[in-house]
Amino acid sequence: AQSVAQPEDQVNVAEGNPLTVKCTYSVSGNPYLFWYVQYPNRGLQFLLKYITGDNLVKGSYGFEAEFNKSQTSFHLKKPSALVSDSALYFCAVTSFNKFYFGSGTKLNVKP
């Protein structure tokens, strides 16, 4: 069965510090991997994706993600967090036309 796991319900980080939001996946075949962000009472917004190529993917708002095939992980990172990064982050994979989302990680960036 296809699945996505985000092991942390919440991540707290101080502004200016680096942040990591973790994601692991289980899917057959070669997956497409995504990160989306959701602000309160809004739909999801695309941040970045990995399809093939370089394992380090750069996306919107200074975020990047590292694909690790051996560990089946796709962790989201940012070198220096901003208070405005506080939101709900979802990892997703697609396989055979179906998308599977993780349960979400709430990122709190404190001033």
Next chain:
Amino acid sequence: NAGVTQTPKFQVLKTGQSMTLQCAQDMNHEYMSWYRQDPGMGLRLIHYSVGAGITDQGEVPNGYNVSRSTTEDFPLRLLSAAPSQTSVYFCASRSGDARQYFGPGTRLTVL
């Protein structure tokens, strides 16, 4: 360019009532999908469509019907609402590079 639009924004139903959630996109995307978002469970795929006249089931299709008569529209029907269908519903369309664009959501309460 409106992107993905959903109506209504909010809806309260009584158990057993029926209703249709509307979704439209103006980006000429072939792929469209419906998700429900529940606390702690992320987004779960209800139904999806790869083009006009073609629909298929996702993870949680029971209690929901869809049809796709045009590229632009992808309505979701609840035939007999149940309290377990209380949720936030998101429609999305997918571009050729696999990126999904989400609507603003419909918050549904079933009493």
